Every structure is written in C-alpha cells, then in structure tokens.
Amino acid sequence: MLRQFLAAAALMLALIGPAAAVNPDEVLADPALEARARTLSLEFRCLVCQNQSIDDSNAELARDLRFLVRERLVAGDSDQDVIDYVVSRYGEFVLLKPRFSMQTVLLWGAPVLIFLIGATVMLVNGRGRNQTTATGGGDGLSHAEQAELAKLLKDRDQQA
Template identity: 60%
Template sequence: MRLGTIVLAALLAAPPALAVQPDEVLADTALEERARDLSKNIRCLVCRNESIDESNAELARDLRLLVRERLVAGDSDAEVIAYLVDRYGEYVLLNPPASGSTLLLWGAPLALLLLGGGLAAAHVTRQRAVADDGLSDADEARLKVLLDEGRDG
C-alpha cells in the first residue's frame, strides 16, 4: 500500500515529458532557450491543446524545427511568431492576442447570456402584469355562472 502511494505521488509530481528530440536541440544554448520558450506558446495543430514543445506529433516536430531554423536565420521572436501566424493563422498560438475575432468569440457567450436573461425577465414581468390585472367583469360573471351550474348539477 505504501509503495503504491509513493509511486502514485512520484508520477503526479513528475514534470511532463517533453517531446523535443536530441537531434533537434541547438548547440547555441541561448537560441535553444528562445526556441523552447517559443515552442511552449505554439499550438500543435494535430493535438490542439498541447504545445509543440509537449507534442510527439510529426507536425509538431516539423514546427519545432521550423522555429529553430528561423531563429538560426536571425529572426526575432516576434518575427518567428508572425511567420507562423501568416502561415497557419492565429489558431497556431496557444494564447492568441485579443483582437476582433477573438473578442467576438469570447464576448458572444456573455452577450447571449445577457440577452437570455433580459428575455426571461421581460417574460416574467409580462406574466406578473397579466396575473395582477385579474379577470374582467364579463369574465367574472361567466365564471360565477359556470361555478353555480357545477354546484347545481
């Protein structure tokens, strides 16, 4: 029992295995560190919610190599990101910037929730107004007749 607990704790505490292969690692440690930082913020287009730094997919490997290639060519971090976004769209970023399309995606659920709440409040208010008005004189007379017939019958 104790050994199982220790093994489980070790597995939960272990850092995630990174998919970067030894043949991908750059000799220049400063460039490699930049490549790793960039790779942690670029989405694997196959795995979707993993960064290319974590993914074992072949496309993720290709993207990791592309990032390193661009860095070796002298691109800045911003230029590498711009290159990838031009090529694959903002979806390639794990944390896309707040722009028109992303603001619309984030704001639409809130707008729909507010619209639904407003419609529900209007419906409840309308129902209360109808209930508070009561019956008209003609309706009350008709109801009295029906109730009297029910008692007599």
C-alpha cells in the first residue's frame, strides 16, 4: 500500500514539475489571455537553459520573458506581434522552432549540398580512370610507345 502511494505521489510530482516554472504571481486574471501566454511561452527558448521553453524554465531571464509576453498580450498585441517583438529584441535563436528563411535553408541544406558535390567529384574521377584504363592509357604504354618498343625488340633480336 505504501509503495503504491509513493508511486502515485512521484507520478503526480513528475506531471506538475514543468508547470511549476510559471509562478502564481505571473498568471493573468483573464483565462483566455493566460492560455495564449502559455501557448506562446512554449514557442520561446530559454536563453539561459537553451534546451527548454521559457514556460518550463526557472531561470530569471525566462521569467522576465514570460512577463514580457504577458505584458504584450495585455497591451492588445496579437500572437504574431508578440513573436515578432521578442524576435526583434533577442534574435531568431529565441524561437524553439526557427522560421523558414535563407539562413535555415543554408543550415539544413549545406550538408546535403556538400554530399552531392563530393559524390559528383568521385563519380567524375571514377569515370575518368575507367576511360583511361580502357583506352590503354594510364599506367600502360600508349600505342606509339608500344610500336616503338616492338621495333626496338625486333632490332635487338636481329642483332643477336
């Protein structure tokens, strides 16, 4: 019975852990605005923790950002206005899910592009070697050199 109680208590603490980051003094009186604030807080990265949203972080900067989000919502800003305002102050890094832009295309596309360039270079080099070997070039003798060698060997045999 005691084990079940401890397991249930641990489960309840685990479930309310992330919600504990938002302090009661931060919660807005209007439930609709509070819901919007919580949704927006999940989109912003804690600049101290860097792997948590500001909604989940206990850092002072995350708390300041939560206040900023709520302040902008109370002032009448739309969700997009709040996002644009925070990004203008802290940069794109503050977004947990970065916007699609030329920088993100380069970030995600560069490894693919480098792989394709490397594969193309290897393919071209491989074809060049195969063609050189097939035409008798490369490490072997050219046709002119083979004819000259045959002539020299013939002359040597005749002298011997």
